[in-house]
Amino acid sequence: MSFGDSVPDYLHDCLATLTIDLSSIIHNYQHCLQLTGGKECAAMVKADAYGMGIAHVAPALFHKANCRTFFVASLAEAVKLRQILPEAIIYVLNGVFSGQVVYFIKNNLRPVLNDLTQAALWQAISAENRPACAIHFDTGINRLGLSPMDTTQFINDVSLRKELDISLIMSHLACADDPDNPMNARQLADFEAITQNFPDIPASLANSGGILLGPDYHFDLVRPGLLIFGGNPSKGAMPKNIKVPFQILGKILQIRTIGTGQSVGYGATWTAKQPRHIATINIGYADGYPQMFNNCGWVYIKGTKLPVVGRVSMDMIGVDITDANPQEIGPECDVELLGPHITLEMASEVSTLSQYEILTGVRERYRRIYI
């Protein structure tokens, strides 16, 4: 439920807020450009721009950072993006199915063709109406893309290759987050061998993690997502110049003092070993603060990092504020749950959730502020 349209602004004062700094997103995009020495840098904006809001993020990247190429997962996401950016190049990763062809044409969308059936479907369209397309060769993630056998067949089908207006050939890395994984070099070698057959067509292999694997992985176009949104896509160190572009602030609803032996939250999973001050915050798992933070999450209040105690409820969490001078803290105080002080990397480490899942988990109940 998004409150943006139906509830007046003043009511937002009582809600938790998600602030998104578009200039930091642009900064991160430009840093990706630098990391690749000026190769074309597309933007992954599927899943509502990783939850950050495609209607704001995509225009910022297009108009302020000259990003021209965008990837989304589904046709519906692509149509939405086309309404926002009439001029952008838009690729649809899920491929194309027969009932969808007319909408690809009408909206000038480029399918990422994932198998020979889709290639034949696209070939059957009259050439003057047909947008360009990408061909996705699977090199080992076994999710979408032409299998090795289909790849050989496609490469040998010279007339099919000539008829399709192929604007990009691509593959996708399975283990780019782990620079030491031998699968990266295997996928790189396989993709390089494929590219030899398409000397005049731009090639793309690298997601955010692939960018950090180095120039061999960059080819002609890179496709960052998480890096643009301030996460670390690698088990290695975070690039120093990446900024955190978002901050989630909850509010304290109530503060209580509890005695030794008293518990907090459902299931009574946390018990006070001595008297403690507990703040109840207005964010829970229905806002995308998962129960994997039960008894292990951290929040940031007035300069102090403080622990989540007890289970995360649907709409609330408990925080032990005893170490933060409770005299300074009261109801309606702001509480950072994710942002510059509680980064995706930190949240991922304590929860064991991936940074991607935490980021895209951000939900609709927040008041959203774009700066």
Add this chain to the structure above:
Amino acid sequence: MSFGDSVPDYLHDCLATLTIDLSSIIHNYQHCLQLTGGKECAAMVKADAYGMGIAHVAPALFHKANCRTFFVASLAEAVKLRQILPEAIIYVLNGVFSGQVVYFIKNNLRPVLNDLTQAALWQAISAENRPACAIHFDTGINRLGLSPMDTTQFINDVSLRKELDISLIMSHLACADDPDNPMNARQLADFEAITQNFPDIPASLANSGGILLGPDYHFDLVRPGLLIFGGNPSKGAMPKNIKVPFQILGKILQIRTIGTGQSVGYGATWTAKQPRHIATINIGYADGYPQMFNNCGWVYIKGTKLPVVGRVSMDMIGVDITDANPQEIGPECDVELLGPHITLEMASEVSTLSQYEILTGVRERYRRIYI
């Protein structure tokens, strides 16, 4: 990102669907009425009616099942609900803060007063303008509600009690899911003692789990949420008459055959021990299918329960369809991820996530169909 408003219906054909059967929700509500022998049965509709859509669920309960009392978490949720149901009784669990008073009055909303500050704030409003209110006494969950010390003070403040138009006194159980937990009886005893001081005011203790604890816990009004939406709020057996009112269907994007030793998905966490047929489905964690289902989730395709293999991606999962006669299964086939065959209880068991979190995790990218 909701597609409902901006993308034409025909595009929905390519999306995963969430079908919600309002008649089953009504059936479950009526079953709660039966379980409590006709006590008043309110409905918990916070968090967008547990993700099922408050704009559809609340009117169905009000008009078709005569439900008159609704609980939401925040003022913003309450204002939204007031626009939908002008006549309903609406309680706001988060309490009331000074900047919000005017909107409570304007929208005829009842705050659940959680501490003496809120009680004083409400008392200060002129009586002819002031809606009724609930008083929340904390009996051990230590989240919201008057502490034991505040409770004593409130009980002794006869003028405050007289001035406020108290329509409900309530408390909340911490361990209602576990009938054997001694905390239930302790909270019951404490709440019963409190109710002695308010003989003329309706009392409420039971959430869904509390309803199943038996008549002692029912008092005058019960507040089911999960039971209405088809989940089991107890470690005990599910009540036989509760129906599953929702079904999430994804679609197969592509099917591939992989050889022994090949892996599926990010991190190559699943490897085929023999040749397998793998279907890639268009639902991922950005749709609320969490990574806790990595290599352990189940889906249902054409009558067969089939395992999720590899990590859940942002927009996709892999399913091993080898045991389902792949000749019958092809791209665009429907795949149940949650619903009558893959229940919340089953999904909770394999993922270790709570049924509540799985249910409220359902996201915006689905095409929603209400029947």
